[in-house]
Amino acid sequence: MAEAKSNKVNMKTLAKVLNVSIATISKALRDSHDIGEETKQRVIETAKLLHYVPNPYASSLRKRSSNTIAIIIPEIADSFFSQAINGIESIVGQEKYHALIYLTHDSYEREAQMFNDLSSGRVDGVLMSVASNTKDIKHIQELQQAGVPIVFFDRVCEDIPTAKIKTDDFNSAYMATKHLLERGCKNISLVTIEGYPFILQAREGGYKKALAEYQIKHQEQNVISCSNKYNQENIAFLKEHIAKIKPDGIIATVEHLATTTYLACEELKMNIPNDVKVVCFTNQITAAILNPPLTTVLQPAYDMGRKAAELLFGHLAGKPIQLEKENITLPSKLVVRDSTRATD
Amino acid sequence: MAEAKSNKVNMKTLAKVLNVSIATISKALRDSHDIGEETKQRVIETAKLLHYVPNPYASSLRKRSSNTIAIIIPEIADSFFSQAINGIESIVGQEKYHALIYLTHDSYEREAQMFNDLSSGRVDGVLMSVASNTKDIKHIQELQQAGVPIVFFDRVCEDIPTAKIKTDDFNSAYMATKHLLERGCKNISLVTIEGYPFILQAREGGYKKALAEYQIKHQEQNVISCSNKYNQENIAFLKEHIAKIKPDGIIATVEHLATTTYLACEELKMNIPNDVKVVCFTNQITAAILNPPLTTVLQPAYDMGRKAAELLFGHLAGKPIQLEKENITLPSKLVVRDSTRATD
DNA sequence: TTTATTTGCTTAAACGTTTACTTAAACTGT
DNA sequence: ACAGTTTAAGTAAACGTTTAAGCAAATAAA
Incomplete structure (x- = not known):
């Protein structure tokens, strides 16, 4: 020994x-x-x-490749992202790569800073969901032009010509809204967060399409934009909105808004689903045991992460994959539960 | 330009x-x-x-240090770990380090494999929660002897002389059990998962101490060990237990067991808290909106991650920190909600 | 004035791999 | 037996930093 x-x-x-x-x-x-x-x-x-x-560093230096990728996401305490990481990891491990994780906390400055660092050749590729307030995309373009392949998932950047793995935000919002309309809602609010123009535009689009199909005139005031963190102010803000608009249906577009919405309704003594029906975009398994059980738009987080990683590694392995041609949409699923139970 | x-x-x-x-x-x-x-x-x-x-690789090669740490955890789709990563990241970013993330999926083999790789000098330090079925700790010892500092958080390895950040598993289980006893429970089941001898021993210890104080004889059959993943078999397994033992109180020791427990009770038409009261170790914000709102043992995940990172980076920065002397326990908090409401 | 010291820079080796190029021996076929 | 090829090695440069050691010029101390 x-x-x-x-x-x-x-x-x-x-x-x-x-x-x-x-x-x-x-x-x-x-x-x-x-x-x-x-x-x-x-x-x-x-x-x-x-x-x-x-020694990986000697090897990386000499070979000018690192067997390492970067995962850049806005946050991690969100079941969508943690499940997506699971999907990514299933490929990373199998390919004997290593994954650096970076959280932008939805800050453009941090994101740009990270990209600047990555231009050193630290990673062979990047998997990312862009920060909500990223408008200037020069940092992404520059890294790409430096030859580092990038694959977007979920929160993609449409103006960068590369692979994008999305879910059908338009359609799932359309389905969710239609579902509420079918259950008799006539005054549906869409609760979103600041930023994410593309995703939110798509969801708002699906929402509007469903309204139009039901001959309901869309009201600007029915779309409300909260801050992207779970806290008391957000609850108060939403309460105010609900008290004023008195919606009979709410579509919450991100996970933590489920709790915000439920608590706001409770404080206003509004019963779900009798007074207001609720749908939320979330992957949490607790949806089934909420009071009442929550109707959700379940996103294929694991598969999105996995697919994004597959494309990146396929490209890195020299397979004939044209990243800029890959624009994949994986379907979300509407899981109907009691928060949208028919009432009358 | x-x-x-x-x-x-x-x-x-x-x-x-x-x-x-x-x-x-x-x-x-x-x-x-x-x-x-x-x-x-x-x-x-x-x-x-x-x-x-x-070029970080040239620099790392020459300096024999990488400005990179490894985060090794069993899984990531768990609010405890994702919040802990947030805590870790708050320090990593500030110190301009980089974090490699590795998921063991509670497999000793993968964990050992990862440690083997890390002996290459890939990282300057390791933050980890050990896999549930890790009994042989040679891989950890070897990395430590190779001079790589390791800090454990939550799922620590007692036999390795280094810093350990824990929460008070014994005491919080004791408090949770006592709380159930105070609310009139006389037949409390402890639902655990396979593995994690130290943590589960502590929690079982706290549970037993509380029982003893209330002169209730502990029954072996009241402690049940589920598998560590959320699925239908687990629900069936727990249902069987509940049907047989008919507990009037349940302590679920990991996050996903909350959903398992609620669904099992629902299928058995057992009302919470009337027929059985439930406490769960979980950090999910949805606890407040469950049916009924769930009494939880809230673990200081963010702070544990942050503290672990602080110690590691303090050590790496050459501060006079004796890692093997650091044995820190951050308190968990019992958050009482309706799932343990007094009934009778 | 002479000797030390400081300042500001250069030289060159080192970190641990990978790889283009060379070389010597062994085999091939005629 | 001999040119040509194959096989199985070795030599040395390169990857991009960091740093010990050196050195000339300027400054300070005696």
């Missing part, structure tokens, strides 16, 4: 032990044709015996 | 442009005493102008 001293064992060590050159070690470990079968075996054996693990 | 060609600009480029040596560039950028003030400014200016970003 004493064969492996804590002194770093590197190729030089192995070369010395085996009395061959460093090049032989390197080639043997990468299974090069240059090296004889017997030598290869000897190298592999002693490498294992001495617990040799290659 | 044409000053920065996409050709990688490195120290050599800067040296050529400014007609000084590479060493001067390096030292100027690191604000060395060796370099004159005027030269420093010129270097910094042109570096900015040409969008120079240092």
Whole structure:
């Protein structure tokens, strides 16, 4: 058990032990044709015996590639993103890559800062959901022009020509709204958050389309934009809106708005679904045990993350994938529960 | 705008442009005493102008340190871990470090594999929660002996002499149990998951202590061990237990067991809190809007992550921190809601 | 004035790999 | 037997930093 001293064992060590050159070690470990079968075996054996693990930084420096990707997302305490990471990780691990994680907290400045750092060659590729207040996309363009492939998921940047994995925001909002209309709602509010022009535009579009189909005139005041964090002020803000507009249906477009909406309704003594019916975009398993159980738009978070990673790694592996041609939409699912139960 | 060609600009480029040596560039950028003030400014200016970003791999190779840490956790789709990552990230970002994320999925084999990789010098330190089925800790010992500092949070490994950030599992389980006893429960089940001897031992200990104080004899059959994933089989398994034991109180020790427990009770037509009162260890904000609102043991996830990161970075920065002496316990909080409302 | 010291910079080696190029020996076919 | 090819190695440069050591000129101390 004493064969492996804590002194770093590197190729030089192995070369010395085996009395061959460093090049032989390197080639043997990468299974090069240059090296004889017997030598290869000897190298592999002693490498294992001495617990040799290659230095990734030397390798990355020389090869100009790092076997590392970056995951850049706005936040992590959200079931959509954590499930998406699970999907990403399922590929990253399998491909023996490493994943750096960066949280922008929806700040453009941090995002730009991160991209600046990444232009160093730190990563071979990027998987990202853009920050809500990113308007200027120069940082993304520059990284892409520097040759780092980028794949967007969920919160994509339409103006960058690369792969985008989205869910059908327009359609799922349309379905959700139609569902409320079918259940008799006539005055539906759309509760969104600041930022995310594309996604929110799509959801608002689907919402409006459904209204139009039911000959309901859309009112600007029925669309309310909260701040993107769960707190007391948000609840108060929403309460005010509900008290004023008295909607009979609410579509909450992000996860934490479910709690905000339920608490606001409770404080206003408005019963769900009798006084107001609620649908929320969320992936939380607790939706089923809420009071009442919440009708949700369930997004394919895991699959989106996985698909995004598959495209990126396919590209990195040199497969003939034209990232800019990949524009994939995975369907969300409306899961109907009691928060939109028919009442009358 | 044409000053920065996409050709990688490195120290050599800067040296050529400014007609000084590479060493001067390096030292100027690191604000060395060796370099004159005027030269420093010129270097910094042109570096900015040409969008120079240092190559992290060259730097890491030479300095034998990577400005990177590893976060190793069992899973990520769990509010405790995602909040803990938020806490960690708050320090990582501020210290200009980078964080690699690894998910063990509670598998010892993957964990050991990851540690093996990390012995390459890939990271300067590790923040981790150990996998549930990790019994053999040789991989952890070896990395530590190789000089990589490790800080545990939540799911610690008691046999490794290093910093451990825990929450008071014993006491919070004790409080939760006592709370149920005060509310009149006489037959309390503890629902746990497989693995995690230390944490579960502590929680079971607290549970037993409370029972003892109330002169209730502990029954082995009241402790049930589910599998650590949310699915239908788990619900069925728990239903069976509840049907057999007919507990009037349940303590669910991990987040996803809340949903499992609620659904099991619902299927058995057992009313919470009338027929059975429920407490769960969870950090989800939806606890407040469940049916009924769930009494929770709220763990200081963010603070635990943050504290763990603080210790690690303090150590890395050379502060006089003796990691092996740090054994910190942050209190959890019992948040009482309707799932344990007094009835009778 | 002479000797130390400081200032500001350069030289060159090192970190641990990978790889283009070279080389010597062994095999091939004629 | 000999030119040509294949096989199995080795040599050395390169990746982009950091840093110990050196050195000339300027400054300070005696």
